[in-house]
Amino acid sequence: MERHFDEELKELKKALLKMATLSEAAIYKSIESLKNQDKKLAKDIINEDRNIDELELEIEEKSINLLALRQPMARDLRFITTGMKINAELERIADLAVNIAQQVFELADKPQLKPLKDIPKLAAVARRMVKDVIDSFVNRDGNLAKRAILLDPEADKLKNLICDELINGYIMKDCITAPQAISLFLIARHLERICDHATNIAEDVIYMVQSRVVKHHPEKLQDK
Amino acid sequence: MVKMAINMDYAERRNRDLTFLKRFKMSTTNLNIWYGAVHAVKNINLSIEKNKVIAIIGPSGCGKSTFLRSLNRMNDVILKSRIEGKILLDEKNIYDTDVDVVEIRRKIGMVFQKSNPFPKSIFENVAYGLRVNGIKDKNYLEQKIERSLKDAALWKEVEDRLDSLALDLSGGQQQRLCIARALAVEPEVVLFDEPCSALDPTATAKIEELIQELKKKYTIVIVTHNMQQAARISDFTAFFMLGELIEFDKTDKIFTAPSKKTTEDYITGRFG
Structure with a gap:
């Protein structure tokens, strides 16, 4: 027999998936x-971000209610508490x-x-990283999550490459084009931060x- | 040379045993209990650390109360019950033939599900165990009773009416009186068998606070149906099912990330 609580957990998961879809779409659109x-x-x-902010609050409230009213344990507790953290990461x-x-x-015009x-x-x-971590959350797939983490150094490398090129090739050389170069620099920085989240x-x-x-302990990623 | 090796081995083992004894107040080894043909407790090996609260949880009929009662030989009074294995209190097996059962029950006190004060005054309830042990000195009795009632967090509520009938106290107060009665004879271990199941939330909170205080002086084992209670007050939790010890670990580990699926299913309410 399915518990009422399971229904509530499903609702929470559904809301988190909506949040993930909206955040993923925001990245896609920003690149386009x-x-x-x-x-x-x-x-x-920029306009749609309001909906994401609203949804973040809704998920937070749902989670706090479940913690207070259901006093979840073990896997339910881990799901709700990590759900709350994921919610905040997606909003960022x-x-x-x-x-x-x-x-x-x-940059336009x-x-x-x-x-x-x-x-x-x-x-x-x-x-790719955002998509993989969302999939890993949906399918409770720790290995996919681990593979996503292992992509992060590539993102750092690319960001450093882009920033070096912009600083040495444009910002230091030409003050007229520097604002555009700084914008691209910031975009690279934002993309790299998305990978961190x-x-x-x-x-x-x-x-x-x-x-x-495994947080703050990258060596533990190798354990399993 | 060989002799020396054996001696060293012995010394090492003794050393290890002493370390164990220093850390653990009680331990069970291959403990099995039967009621007639029913095998109620199956091969339990569990060590109980000094000055800690150990909670025992599990569905009805899982053997948790039987296990608890075996820790101070309360099962002896149940006909057809049979026990195998060892239960050590410090170094001594409490089931050895030379053991004085009354003395064991003094050292290992018990508080039951339903408060059971005697139909006597508050004072006489707490004094009962001391009188049975032959203590008559009035001053000593008064001191001891005050100390026990203070330890049971009841003193302030009853200090001016020690001669009142214990049965006139509220349910929560009666339960704390029973705790004071258990503490008066200076036990080393206190066993609680669902001590709050008949109490309201305020009285329950008082007993839970009290248990946290008591562990500074005593080692505590508590059987509870209330998982939140086990999570709130215990340092270690043992999960029993069908007479077996499924998992025993630190309480925070059991309630956030248990190792066994059966434990997880039980504490998340997926069965039982």
Whole structure:
């Protein structure tokens, strides 16, 4: 017999999935708006962020209610507490997508500084990581979460490469194009931060599924 | 040379045993209990640390109360019950033939599900065990009773009416009186068999606070149906099912990330 509590947990999971879908879509749209210099799309991302903020509060309230009223234990407790953390990470991810969209306004209507090459690559890693950690949460797949974490060094490498090139090739050389270079620099930084939040989610998923704390202990990732 | 090796081995073992004894107040080894043909407790090996609270949880009929009662030989009074294995209190097996059962029950006190004060005054209830042990000195009795009632967090509520009938106290007060009565004879271990199941939340909270205080002086084992209670007050939790000890670990581990699926299913309410 299914418990009422199971129904409530399903509701919470559904809300978290909606949050994940919206955040993932925000990243996708922010990259598209950057590629196409699409200010309308960038504006949409900024407007839609309100819905994500609302949903974050709703999930937080649902989770607190479940903790107070159901006093969950073990796997239920781990699901709700990690759900709360994932919720906050997803909201930050959506905020970073908004930050990218804001930079699109700075870049649009100006000649392109250089063809975008490495930023789309970094964006692809970020999207892949976010998608994988969401899948790992949905399917309670600790191994997929671990694989997502292992992508993070690649994101760091790409971000450093992009930033070095922008600093040495543009910002230090030409003050006229420096604002555009700084915008691209910030976008790379935001994308890299998205990857960091995805890593946090992956660590939470590993705790939820395997009861192992790998946060701040990268060596523990090798244990299983 | 060989002799020396044996001696060293002995010394090492003795050392290990002493370390064990220093840390643990009680331990059971291959403990089995039967009621007639029913095998109620199956091969339990469990060590109880000094000055800690150990909670025993499990579905009805899992053997948790039987196990608890065996710790101070309360099962002796049940006809057709049979026990095998060892239960050590410090170094002594409490089931050895030379053991004085009354003395064991003095050292290992028990508080029951339903408070059971005697139909006597508050004072006489607490004094009962001391009088049975031959203590007549009025001053000593008064001191001891005050100390026990203070330890049981009841003194302030009854200090001016020690001659009143114990049965006139509220349910929670009666239960604390029973705790004071158990403490008066200076036990080393106190066993609680669902001590709050008949109490309201306020009285329950008082007993839970009290148990946390008592562990500074005593070792405590508590059987409870209330998992939140086990989580709140115990340092270690043992999960029993069908007479077997399924899992025994630190309480925070049991309630956040138990090792066994059966434990997880039980504490998350998926069965039982």
